[in-house]
Amino acid sequence: MTAYIIRRILMTIPILIGISIISFGIMQFAPGEPTALDLDPNISPEDREAQLEEMGLNDPIPVQYLRWAGNILQGDLGSSFITNRDVATMITERLPNTLVLMITSTVMTMVVAIPIGIVSAIRQYSKRDYVFTFASFFGVSIPNFWLGLMLIIFLSVQLGWFPVGGVGTLGGEFNLFDRLHHLLLPALVLATADMAQMTRYTRTSMLEVKNQDYVRTARAKGFKEGKVVYKHALRNALMPLITMFGLLLPTFIGGSVVVEQIFTWPGIGQLFLDSTFQRDYPVIMALTMFGAVLVVLGNLIADILYAVVDPRIEY
Amino acid sequence: MSEDTVLDVRHLKTSFFSKKTELPVVDDVSFSVKKGETLAIVGESGSGKSMTSLSIMRLVPSPNGKIVGGEVFFNGKDLVQQNDKTMYKVRGNDISMIFQEPMTSLNPVYTIGEQIREQLIYHQKISKREAHQIGIEMLQTVGFSRANDIMKDYPHRLSGGMRQRVMIAMALSNNPKLLIADEPTTALDVTVQAQILDLMRKLSKEYDSAIILITHDLGVVAELAERVVVMYGGQVVEEASIEDIFDDPLHPYTEGLLNSIPKIEGTQERLDSIPGTVPTPDNLPVGCNFVTRCPYAMEICKQEEPTLIDKDSSRKVRCYLHEEGVKNHGQQHRSS
Numbered sequence: 001m002t003a004y005i006i007r008r009i010l011m012t013i014p015i016l017i018g019i020s021i022i023s024f025g026i027m028q029f030a031p032g033e034p035t036a037l038d039l040d041p042n043i044s045p046e047d048r049e050a051q052l053e054e055m056g057l058n059d060p061i062p063v064q065y066l067r068w069a070g071n072i073l074q075g076d077l078g079s080s081f082i083t084n085r086d087v088a089t090m091i092t093e094r095l096p097n098t099l100v101l102m103i104t105s106t107v108m109t110m111v112v113a114i115p116i117g118i119v120s121a122i123r124q125y126s127k128r129d130y131v132f133t134f135a136s137f138f139g140v141s142i143p144n145f146w147l148g149l150m151l152i153i154f155l156s157v158q159l160g161w162f163p164v165g166g167v168g169t170l171g172g173e174f175n176l177f178d179r180l181h182h183l184l185l186p187a188l189v190l191a192t193a194d195m196a197q198m199t200r201y202t203r204t205s206m207l208e209v210k211n212q213d214y215v216r217t218a219r220a221k222g223f224k225e226g227k228v229v230y231k232h233a234l235r236n237a238l239m240p241l242i243t244m245f246g247l248l249l250p251t252f253i254g255g256s257v258v259v260e261q262i263f264t265w266p267g268i269g270q271l272f273l274d275s276t277f278q279r280d281y282p283v284i285m286a287l288t289m290f291g292a293v294l295v296v297l298g299n300l301i302a303d304i305l306y307a308v309v310d311p312r313i314e315y
Numbered sequence: 316m317s318e319d320t321v322l323d324v325r326h327l328k329t330s331f332f333s334k335k336t337e338l339p340v341v342d343d344v345s346f347s348v349k350k351g352e353t354l355a356i357v358g359e360s361g362s363g364k365s366m367t368s369l370s371i372m373r374l375v376p377s378p379n380g381k382i383v384g385g386e387v388f389f390n391g392k393d394l395v396q397q398n399d400k401t402m403y404k405v406r407g408n409d410i411s412m413i414f415q416e417p418m419t420s421l422n423p424v425y426t427i428g429e430q431i432r433e434q435l436i437y438h439q440k441i442s443k444r445e446a447h448q449i450g451i452e453m454l455q456t457v458g459f460s461r462a463n464d465i466m467k468d469y470p471h472r473l474s475g476g477m478r479q480r481v482m483i484a485m486a487l488s489n490n491p492k493l494l495i496a497d498e499p500t501t502a503l504d505v506t507v508q509a510q511i512l513d514l515m516r517k518l519s520k521e522y523d524s525a526i527i528l529i530t531h532d533l534g535v536v537a538e539l540a541e542r543v544v545v546m547y548g549g550q551v552v553e554e555a556s557i558e559d560i561f562d563d564p565l566h567p568y569t570e571g572l573l574n575s576i577p578k579i580e581g582t583q584e585r586l587d588s589i590p591g592t593v594p595t596p597d598n599l600p601v602g603c604n605f606v607t608r609c610p611y612a613m614e615i616c617k618q619e620e621p622t623l624i625d626k627d628s629s630r631k632v633r634c635y636l637h638e639e640g641v642k643n644h645g646q647q648h649r650s651s
């Protein structure tokens with residue numbers, strides 16, 4: 001097992017290098033440059049040229065890449081072109097907000113999707129199953145930015161039940177209820193599509209397991225239906241879902257960009273969007289790599305968990 | 316129902332419902348099993364034999380399948396009428412079952428020990444430690460020498476034969492009065508088959524459990540059974556002692572089954588198989604269910620369904636050839 005984990009971690013190195021090269025390249029192809037946005041309109045073209053030169057942006061792309069990679073390997077993420085602040089500090093400031101959002105969404109997804117999926121599978125083709133099926137197609141199809149805006153318009157602006165955005169009331173003391181109050185809507189919006197999708201996965205997985213021979217054996221042993229389902233079917237049905245959670249992680253990252261923007265949630269996603277608009281290359285690259293590591297790590301954890309719950313898998 | 320009858324199935328009828336149509340998969344099946352007796356139910360796949368056993372256990376896949384008529388008397392109670400709560404106590408305790416697929420009939424995520432113990436704890440209300448002890452003894456009884464290690468193993472580490480032994484140990488652990496074995500050896504290698512059959516014969520004596528052996532394989536029947544019920548198209552077509560079935564089969568279908576067993580002695584014996592396949596429940600012919608494949612089919616067979624008649628005290632058959640008065644009118648009766 002340990003050998004497997006080490007091997008897997010080593011395998012992520014070429015993957016991350018590949019990702020960094022590709023994203024670095026793509027970023028350079030995008031039109032515009034960091035100097036275009038925030039500089040004094042009266043600046044002369046010569047000065048601008050000098051500035052680009054100073055930032056190293058006139059060097060050939062491979063040279064720029066190697067310089068960036070060299071710094072990264074020394075643990076230096078560089079500093080923002082725009083604010084001149086240390087990128088690592090910028091990320092760590094905002095990371096907790098995003099993590100809170102993501103973890104809440106993940107928990108919401110599990111708590112909602114798994115029970116509903118199970119009920120749908122056990123009562124396949126019942127009224128409840130149809131209702132849940134319809135609701136999940138709805139959930140998958142609704143664009144999260146639209147859902148977010150609608151919730152803000154109705155629940156926050158018109159009914160005033162929820163704050164319009166932010167992580168907490170400005171200037172107030174830390175207050176758990178206030179935080180949760182602010183957290184609920186963005187977390188819900190971020191979770192909606194995944195909830196819907198996980199419901200479907202759980203249902204499918206449970207349907208498959210429901211008719212397995214060992215479930216019939218459990219019935220033949222005289223166990224009550226509840227024990228048959230929760231002890232003998234559920235654990236087998238949940239195994240494939242672990243992988244699904246690993247694969248859903250990237251959608252959270254993508255979703256957080258949109259959701260944080262809508263709910264003015266000062267997290268990584270917002271930072272990512274801002275830095276992209278401003279062509280703030282060091283920040284963009286750092287966040288891209290951060291996302292890549294998260295995805296790779298998510299998959300690794302899913303694989304390890306899989307081996308923990310399924311005795312048939314040995315690494 | 317006499318003293319020593321364990322199970323008495325009367326006019327059992329189980330159907331599957333799809334949309335508005337009712338497809339009978341078990342149609343008016345009656346038989347009984349005596350204490351310590353091994354009764355074989357024989358038939359090709361699709362004959363309704365597995366559904367008969369699932370009906371006895373009340374485990375017909377719902378919501379499509381349903382017992383629509385008849386009685387299943389066990390211990391003086393009609394199981395068809397019992398509520399779920401009573402059935403939970405009967406299954407795995409009074410009546411146990413072994414299935415065809417040892418590879419998939421054990422839960423892959425629990426150890427053998429867990430799967431044996433849970434049933435003991437559940438039915439006998441004993442401690443985990445006691446259950447563990449009984450589990451080890453049961454595994455030794457079915458032939459595991461290192462039972463202690465097997466208890467800790469997961470099913471995927473055992474071979475098919477070993478898993479079937481585990482299933483047998485599990486099924487017998489609560490001392491059931493009746494053991495239903497649904498094709499217990501079909502999925503196994505021939506040598507392993509023989510071992511498992513030996514084991515079952517030995518244990519049925521030792522535990523004095525009645526056995527219903529469900530199989531398509533008359534070779535297995537010859538090894539284990541005392542009485543045979545032959546099923547076709549959801550119905551019992553013949554019931555007789557093992558000697559009568561092999562020496563003098565009455566129903567043309569039984570005859571066909573016997574002719575399809577390869578014989579080693581007697582070189583002139585031809586390996587016959589019955590032409591055609593079992594009709595599906597939605598496709599049963601008018602008249603005798605076997606009429607489409609029967610070499611002796613007569614005019615009357617196409618018109619009216621024959622009834623199961625008592626040939627003598629221990630034999631029953633469902634065929635016009637053996638009904639008085641009809642036989643003589645048969646036009647195409649070839650002697651066999």
Ligand code: SF4
Nearest residue numbers: 603606609616634635
């Ligand atoms: S009743 Fe007729 S068709 Fe049916 S088995 Fe007998 S002879 Fe054949």
